[in-house]
Amino acid sequence: MSITWFVVLSAVLFAIGLFGVMTRRSPLVILLCLELMLNAGNLALIAFARGHGNADGQVFALIVMVVAACEVVVGLGLIVAMYRRRMPIDADAASELRG
Amino acid sequence: MKAPTIDYLAFAPILATLGGSLLVIAFALARASFVQRVVLPGLALVSIAVAAAFAVITWETGDQTTIIEGALAVDALALGFSLLVYAAGIGAIALSLRSEIARDAGRGEYYALLLASITGMTILVAAENLVTLFVGFELLSIPLYVMCAAAVRDERSLESGLKYLIVGSVGSATLLYGLAMIYGATGSTDFAGISAAIGTGVDATDPLLLSGIALAITGLAFKASVAPFHQWTPDVYEGAPTPVTAFMAVATKIAAFGVILRLFDDALLSTQLQWGPALAALCWVTIIVGNVGAIGQSSLKRMLAWSGVAQAGYLLAGIVVGTRLGAEAVFFYLAVYLLMNIAAFAVVIARERVSEHGDGLRSLERLGEASPWLAWPMTIAMLGLAGFPLTAGFFGKFQLINATVSGSYESLAIAIVIGSMISLAYYLRVIAVMWMSPREIEIPAAPGRASRKVRPAEGWSPEAGAAAQPEVTAVAVLCAVLVLAIGIFPDPLFDVARDVGSSLAGFL
Numbered sequence: 001m002s003i004t005w006f007v008v009l010s011a012v013l014f015a016i017g018l019f020g021v022m023t024r025r026s027p028l029v030i031l032l033c034l035e036l037m038l039n040a041g042n043l044a045l046i047a048f049a050r051g052h053g054n055a056d057g058q059v060f061a062l063i064v065m066v067v068a069a070c071e072v073v074v075g076l077g078l079i080v081a082m083y084r085r086r087m088p089i090d091a092d093a094a095s096e097l098r099g
Numbered sequence: 100m101k102a103p104t105i106d107y108l109a110f111a112p113i114l115a116t117l118g119g120s121l122l123v124i125a126f127a128l129a130r131a132s133f134v135q136r137v138v139l140p141g142l143a144l145v146s147i148a149v150a151a152a153f154a155v156i157t158w159e160t161g162d163q164t165t166i167i168e169g170a171l172a173v174d175a176l177a178l179g180f181s182l183l184v185y186a187a188g189i190g191a192i193a194l195s196l197r198s199e200i201a202r203d204a205g206r207g208e209y210y211a212l213l214l215a216s217i218t219g220m221t222i223l224v225a226a227e228n229l230v231t232l233f234v235g236f237e238l239l240s241i242p243l244y245v246m247c248a249a250a251v252r253d254e255r256s257l258e259s260g261l262k263y264l265i266v267g268s269v270g271s272a273t274l275l276y277g278l279a280m281i282y283g284a285t286g287s288t289d290f291a292g293i294s295a296a297i298g299t300g301v302d303a304t305d306p307l308l309l310s311g312i313a314l315a316i317t318g319l320a321f322k323a324s325v326a327p328f329h330q331w332t333p334d335v336y337e338g339a340p341t342p343v344t345a346f347m348a349v350a351t352k353i354a355a356f357g358v359i360l361r362l363f364d365d366a367l368l369s370t371q372l373q374w375g376p377a378l379a380a381l382c383w384v385t386i387i388v389g390n391v392g393a394i395g396q397s398s399l400k401r402m403l404a405w406s407g408v409a410q411a412g413y414l415l416a417g418i419v420v421g422t423r424l425g426a427e428a429v430f431f432y433l434a435v436y437l438l439m440n441i442a443a444f445a446v447v448i449a450r451e452r453v454s455e456h457g458d459g460l461r462s463l464e465r466l467g468e469a470s471p472w473l474a475w476p477m478t479i480a481m482l483g484l485a486g487f488p489l490t491a492g493f494f495g496k497f498q499l500i501n502a503t504v505s506g507s508y509e510s511l512a513i514a515i516v517i518g519s520m521i522s523l524a525y526y527l528r529v530i531a532v533m534w535m536s537p538r539e540i541e542i543p544a545a546p547g548r549a550s551r552k553v554r555p556a557e558g559w560s561p562e563a564g565a566a567a568q569p570e571v572t573a574v575a576v577l578c579a580v581l582v583l584a585i586g587i588f589p590d591p592l593f594d595v596a597r598d599v600g601s602s603l604a605g606f607l
Contacts, residue, residue: 007283014276021269030265037272041279048283056288057279060230064275067237071268074244078261087254 127207
């Protein structure tokens with residue numbers, strides 16, 4: 001089986017994640033979609049590592065998992081801080097700052 | 100299996116800020132006021148100073164010293180950009196000393212996060228490998244997300260932190276996917292290996308490679324606030340505490356352009372014909388969007404954010420050409436951009452602490468009379484950002500235009516000139532507000548009384564005196580003096596820029 005299918009799957013996951021980030025309103029779901037994007041990257045890395053027959057991509061994927069966990073922790077922390085301040089947990093309502 | 104050799108002397112600058120960050124957080128356990136107010140910022144400053152000293156000691160022209168085999172290497176490029184980041188860090192600490200946010204967020208955590216972010220930036224510019232690049236990129240970003248939200252009692256600060264986190268993470272994920280595709284195309288995560296693979300087995304027009312490059316530049320463009328990936332910039336800059344904004348505006352840009360320079364002018368230089376035109380288009384868009392967006396902003400922080408977008412466009416022009424002259428111009432311009440922006444933000448901080456208008460443009464009204472020690476640095480910073488002769492900004496723009504013309508991208512030189520012309524509209528407005536506001540204030544009409552104009556009472560806003568916040572004034576004046584000094588004697592900085600440019604081996 002060619003690695004192409006794995007790469008295609010990862011591209012689809014990445015696109016779904018990006019679509020979710022842009023259309024969803026709840027920051028929690030946005031964080032989930034960000035995870036999806038990062039894990040799409042991981043899948044691509046592992047597929048390519050398999051294709052090239054070296055382990056560089058797998059090591060990269062392991063490190064990305066750690067980094068992604070850090071990012072989510074900070075994101076959840078911010079959401080909890082906002083919740084405690086009774087701020088609306090809704091990306092559309094968070095509009096004190098206007099572009 | 101052999102463990103990689105580590106060169107600890109070359110590693111010392113990175114270890115100094117990393118160790119400093121851990122020490123600060125350990126010392127923060129002591130609740131004594133003296134420790135909190137003096138020791139913590141002092142420790143942070145000392146660790147940055149030690150790192151800078153090591154960077155100067157190990158400064159060598161041309162040669163690349165491997166720190167950790169296949170992961171990190173320092174050369175004049177990494178050290179030069181690290182020194183700029185250290186300067187931004189020292190400026191940010193000085194500006195945070197009297198600020199409420201460091202107290203609100205916990206001083207230990209605040210300074211430790213700042214040092215961690217600085218460490219990430221220095222790792223990023225020293226990266227020799229896609230993995231190290233990504234780790235450095237995240238180590239830079241994650242502390243900044245928290246620092247943006249550091250003013251926990253201010254809803255705008257929390258909101259800007261969350262916005263920055265979401266947009267920044269989209270950028271990181273895009274960058275990661277791009278790096279994965281570059282790895283997929285070349286089979287190597289080493290910059291040297293990538294560059295070698297493109298020369299031999301992989302065609303420079305390989306679609307997988309080019310998609311990877313496109314995604315990677317998108318991810319980095321988010322961080323460097325290059326249009327059209329800049330929408331977060333004004334919001335986050337406005338909402339974040341001003342000292343954090345000052346740090347973010349300069350240091351992130353320095354690190355992002357450092358790594359763009361390394362990735363594009365070193366690892367991917369042989370594909371310059373493919374990515375050059377795409378980056379040139381981004382450069383045009385960024386210059387126009389940034390300059391037009393800055394016009395009509397009434398908040399100084401938003402204005403500086405848009406101006407930062409425009410400046411990112413100018414800097415991108417130096418990358419597009421893919422020549423040594425371009426790399427030198429980018430370094431030179433980043434150095435003067437650092438000075439001009441820190442000076443401007445220092446004045447904004449000094450004013451927003453005392454003025455009822457916060458960071459609004461009106462907070463600067465009649466500053467020229469009230470406190471010339473703040474008004475002159477702001478004036479010099481604005482003239483420098485606009486590129487007036489006798490300021491360092493002039494030589495910065497001159498170098499960039501010189502690089503674009505000799506790299507046969509004349510159209511970008513035109514973009515820079517047009518952008519500078521538009522930019523006068525908002526830079527000169529700041530100067531006009533400071534020096535030329537009417538001395539009378541208008542008292543609005545009330546029932547039975549027409550509106551009239553009166554002179555404000557003398558001794559207006561006594562706290563505005565520069566003496567009340569000596570460290571902020573000192574930072575502003577020092578940066579402004581340096582902007583003028585470099586504007587008159589640019590040679591020393593030219594020499595440093597030449598060293599930095601010489602470390603990119605791919606150029607002829």
